Each structure stands twice: as structure tokens, then as C-alpha cells.
Amino acid sequence: MNVMEGPVCSLRTSFQFEGIPHILESIFWQLDAKSILRAKQVCCLWKQTVEKLERKKNLWRHLCLNDIYRASLIDIIGFNPLSQHFDLKRVSDGSTGYTEDLWQNVYRSWKAGQLLDRCKKESFEPVLPVKGPYVWNNIALIGAYIYILYFSVLYVWNVDVGNEMIFHKRFTHRRLNGQIYTYLQNPLCKFSEHQHMEQHSLLIAIDNTIQWWTFSNEQFKLMATLEESFYCVGVWDNLLVTCCNVITVYVLERKESQCNFRKINESLQMFHRNRKFRIQVWDDKFLIYSDISEPTINIYSLEDFSRLAVVPFETQVYQDLRMFGDFLIYSDLTTLCIQNIKTGKMANMFGNYFKLHGDILKVDYLLEMMTHTCRINLNGFIEPVWCSGSNVTDVEAEEHSIEVFKLIEPKVIWSEAQKSFPVYRYISYGESIVILEVKQNWQCTVKQYYR
Incomplete structure (x- = not known):
């Protein structure tokens, strides 16, 4: 039949x-x-x-947990569905009015990333009213929505409806040019074909304050302000982490017309006050990178602030330093380095710049002037590309008492010749997959993939 x-x-x-x-x-x-x-x-x-x-x-949630490599799933949806602290009510379809199965949409989106070369593709260049080096520090993608904040003006595009802006707003509250972060009351809303801006919140970190803006009645409104001394901020799902000489963790709570920063944890003094830090939060841990004198990455548990790993570097780390499951991934401009946080095992692959989100890995090769779009799962289901293989003898690794493992190379989906490489690159999973690239001449290209 x-x-x-x-x-x-x-x-x-x-x-x-x-x-x-x-x-x-x-x-x-x-x-x-x-x-x-x-x-x-x-x-x-x-x-x-x-x-x-x-x-x-919840069959499709079960299939997502069963078929998708766990770190990829957490990265795609932006939260850990098995975490004991996660509130399942926040992704309950019945309480949010969805008629579609959002977990099935998650599975479809992941599958589109697995078969990116077979997807329908649309490409366009958004019409940008401003161009400058500060624009691209203030970009956020939520599903098909692109947010750009530039000196108190917020520009919004919906990729599904084309390259024209759907919203722009000059904030009169005061001059805003801080880093923007996103919060979704239902983190699966970006996978809905009925996604809309009222489901989104923007957090803007500027001048020792964090402002919480929401969209309603065709305008953005300032709902709450956190006065906090900090020199770096990290956001993961509904958690806000600030770093000064102590680490402070807040839960973001939004109920109807009320927004609240609720402090749930604070560390003892951990750092000397210095602004040369970067922080990143991923699931139940966070990393802090310091490039002062001796560049070092420290990885801590969000639960009790215990140190999980210390990674020293001989050279400065560049580009998209990030955690992914039990792995730390970074580029030193000549090599893409992958280290297992728990075991200390390391692997390297050629590449100067990279961007990883979910199962999609983009690697730039300066000498070849090529960009490879890769799939990190070798068999398309649960085996991560940088799983531990046979140990490899390496003199440098032995000197540093670090184990080395053979890297299983990612599957290259396609390769593109480049005249100039993107300065910034963003990848968003949702009802479709959106890849935003910003070139050195500030030309912006959006590619959207449908399955």
C-alpha cells in the first residue's frame, strides 16, 4: 500500500x-x-x-530524547528537558493555547538540520537602515525573528514574511546600546508556526542595570529593572547569571503583566574586580574566560559553584568559545580545539573560525578561502562527532598531562568558496532553520531552510 x-x-x-x-x-x-x-x-x-x-x-518528546544526541537537543531547544529544576508547565501545549505538537516540530527542525542539503532554501539581504561595527554586537535570533539594537533603536525582521522590517522603535527611556539577550516564557514557542513577538522578552545589559522589555499592544515596554554591579552577564533559559567579584544567579519570572528577577543563589567572593572576563551559561554549568596575563577558562557548577575544570591557554582564545555537553570548543585562529571537560581528553581539527548550534557546524578555512557546512552527528542520531576514540600518542599532550583522542571528522554537507568571511554568524532552529551571516563590509545575508 x-x-x-x-x-x-x-x-x-x-x-x-x-x-x-x-x-x-x-x-x-x-x-x-x-x-x-x-x-x-x-x-x-x-x-x-x-x-x-x-x-x-508525549510521544514526540520521547522520540526527541531517544533519537537526538542529548547535547544537540539541549542546544536546539535551549533548556534541559530532564533537569530536575525545569518546570514542565512552561512547555505545556494546553496551558499556552497551542494546537500543534511542538515536540514534533522540534523533531522536524532537527531533521531539517540533519538533511540541510536537501531542504528548500530561500536567501535574501535585509534592508538595513544603519551600518557600523557596533550593530552586530547587539543581535538576537528567536526562531524566524531577527532583533537588532543600535543606539536606542530596535529593528525587527520576521524572515517568514521577507526582507522588510516588521517593527522598529526608538526608545525614549534613555540611550540604549547594551548587549541583548532573550527570554521565552515557553521556550518551545519558536517552533510554532503561530509564533509572535508577544511571546518574546528582551534583556538589555547596560550601565550596571539589566532591563527587561516585553512586547504588547504593538510596542515594547520596560517591565522590570535589576540594579546590579557586574562586568559580564550570561543567560540560559530562565536563568540570569551575573559576574562581579561574586557570581549571582536569578530566575526570570514572567506572569501575565508582571516580570521579576528572583535571586536564588550567590557565591562567596571568587574574583578580583576586573572587566576582562567573558561568561557563558549552558545547562547546569557556566564558564568564565579571563584573558588577563595568563588566559584561563574556569568551568563551574551552577548548583554549588564547585569548579569542574580549569583550562589554561598559551595563546588568546578567539571567536566562539563555548560549551557543548561535556565538551569545550574554541578556536585559536589556527585550529579548532575540542576538549572533554570530564576526562581532559583533547582533539583538534583544521579550521580558523567556527559556529556550532545543534547539529550544524560551520567551519571557515582562511588558507583555502572555503567554508564547510558540517553535520556533527556521524550516523545522524546519537553518536557525537567528537566521541572518544583510540588514544593517540602526542609529545605535547604528554608534557601537559592531557589525554588525546582521535577525532571523528564531521560529515561535510557542502563547501562554499568565499571572497570574504563572515564577521559574525548566527544559527536559529525553529519552524525553519535560519542562518544569518554578516560580512566584513557589513553586508547581511539571511538563509532560510525548510524541510
């Missing part, structure tokens, strides 16, 4: 499983997504059984 013809109500099939639906449910629970979709086309009983699993047992 052609699976596209739809289910057929077979009396014989229904009779065989009548009275034992739990057995059929147990069988379906073990299938992958492709088999589930095919099963729905077999007969009415099978279709009803699958739909029951979707409604009552």
Missing part, C-alpha cells in the same frame, strides 16, 4: 489487536519517528493508537 494514501480501517487488523491495546502501544513506543509515521498510515486502529500516545504520553 502507498503510505500516502492514508489509513484503511481493516476489520482483520482491528480484530487481531482488540482487547490488547497496551501491547500495540508498547510496540509503537519502541519505534523511531519514520516507522511511527508509517504506522499511522496502516489502519484506523494503528492511527488511533499512535494519536493516543501523542496526546497522553
Whole structure:
């Protein structure tokens, strides 16, 4: 039977499983997504059984957890669905009015990233009213939405409707030019085909204050202000982490028309006051990078601020230093370095600049003037590209007492010749996959991929 013809109500099939639906449910629970979709086309009983699993047992969440490498899933959705601190009510479809299965949309978006070369692609250049080096420090992507803050003026594009701005606003509150961060009350809203700006919040860090702006009635409103002495800020899901001589953790709480910064944890004195720091929060840990005299990365637990790892460097770290699961990834302008935080094992691959989000890895090669778009999962499901392989003898590694493992090279989807490389690059998963690239001449290109 052609699976596209739809289910057929077979009396014989229904009779065989009548009275034992739990057995059929147990069988379906073990299938992958492709088999589930095919099963729905077999007969009415099978279709009803699958739909029951979707409604009552969150089947697509189970498939996301089962099929997607855990770090990729956390990176794509922006939170850890298995964390004991995560509030499941925030992603409950029933409480937010969604009629679609957002976890199924997550799976579709991830699959589009796996098969990026087979997706439909649209490309355009947004019409930018301003161009300058400070513009691109203040960019945020939420699904198909692009936010740019430039000297008190906020510009917004919705990639789904084309290259024209859908909103711009000059803030009269005061001159704003700080780093912007995003908060979503329902972090899965970016995967909805009904996503809208009222679901988004912007956090703007400037002049020892963090301002919380929300959109309603066709305008952005300042809802709350946190007066906090800090020299770097990190945001992850509904957590705000500030760093001064102590680390402070806040929960972002938004209920209807009220927004609140609720302090939940604070460390003892950890650092001397100095502004040459960067902070990044990822799941249950955060890193702080200092380039003072001896560049060092310290990785701490958000739970009790215990130090998980210390990574010294002989040269300054450039580009998109970041955590990804149990791995630390960075570029020193000549090599892309990957280190396991728990074991200390390291691997290197050629590449000068990189951008990683979810399963999509873009690597720039200056000598070849090429950009490789890669898929980090070798088999397309659960095996990370930089999994531990056989140990490799390395004199330099032995001197530093660091284990080295063989890197499983990522699968290159395609390669592009470049006349000039992007200064900044952003990747966003949502109803589609959006890749925003900013070149040295401040030319901006948006590429959108549909499955």
C-alpha cells in the first residue's frame, strides 16, 4: 500500500489487536519517528493508537530524547528537558493555547538540520537602515525573528514574511546600546508556526542595570529593572547569571503583566574586580574566560559553584568559545580545539573560525578561502562527532598531562568558496532553520531552510 494514501480501517487488523491495546502501544513506543509515521498510515486502529500516545504520553518528546544526541537537543531547544529544576508547565501545549505538537516540530527542525542539503532554501539581504561595527554586537535570533539594537533603536525582521522590517522603535527611556539577550516564557514557542513577538522578552545589559522589555499592544515596554554591579552577564533559559567579584544567579519570572528577577543563589567572593572576563551559561554549568596575563577558562557548577575544570591557554582564545555537553570548543585562529571537560581528553581539527548550534557546524578555512557546512552527528542520531576514540600518542599532550583522542571528522554537507568571511554568524532552529551571516563590509545575508 502507498503510505500516502492514508489509513484503511481493516476489520482483520482491528480484530487481531482488540482487547490488547497496551501491547500495540508498547510496540509503537519502541519505534523511531519514520516507522511511527508509517504506522499511522496502516489502519484506523494503528492511527488511533499512535494519536493516543501523542496526546497522553508525549510521544514526540520521547522520540526527541531517544533519537537526538542529548547535547544537540539541549542546544536546539535551549533548556534541559530532564533537569530536575525545569518546570514542565512552561512547555505545556494546553496551558499556552497551542494546537500543534511542538515536540514534533522540534523533531522536524532537527531533521531539517540533519538533511540541510536537501531542504528548500530561500536567501535574501535585509534592508538595513544603519551600518557600523557596533550593530552586530547587539543581535538576537528567536526562531524566524531577527532583533537588532543600535543606539536606542530596535529593528525587527520576521524572515517568514521577507526582507522588510516588521517593527522598529526608538526608545525614549534613555540611550540604549547594551548587549541583548532573550527570554521565552515557553521556550518551545519558536517552533510554532503561530509564533509572535508577544511571546518574546528582551534583556538589555547596560550601565550596571539589566532591563527587561516585553512586547504588547504593538510596542515594547520596560517591565522590570535589576540594579546590579557586574562586568559580564550570561543567560540560559530562565536563568540570569551575573559576574562581579561574586557570581549571582536569578530566575526570570514572567506572569501575565508582571516580570521579576528572583535571586536564588550567590557565591562567596571568587574574583578580583576586573572587566576582562567573558561568561557563558549552558545547562547546569557556566564558564568564565579571563584573558588577563595568563588566559584561563574556569568551568563551574551552577548548583554549588564547585569548579569542574580549569583550562589554561598559551595563546588568546578567539571567536566562539563555548560549551557543548561535556565538551569545550574554541578556536585559536589556527585550529579548532575540542576538549572533554570530564576526562581532559583533547582533539583538534583544521579550521580558523567556527559556529556550532545543534547539529550544524560551520567551519571557515582562511588558507583555502572555503567554508564547510558540517553535520556533527556521524550516523545522524546519537553518536557525537567528537566521541572518544583510540588514544593517540602526542609529545605535547604528554608534557601537559592531557589525554588525546582521535577525532571523528564531521560529515561535510557542502563547501562554499568565499571572497570574504563572515564577521559574525548566527544559527536559529525553529519552524525553519535560519542562518544569518554578516560580512566584513557589513553586508547581511539571511538563509532560510525548510524541510
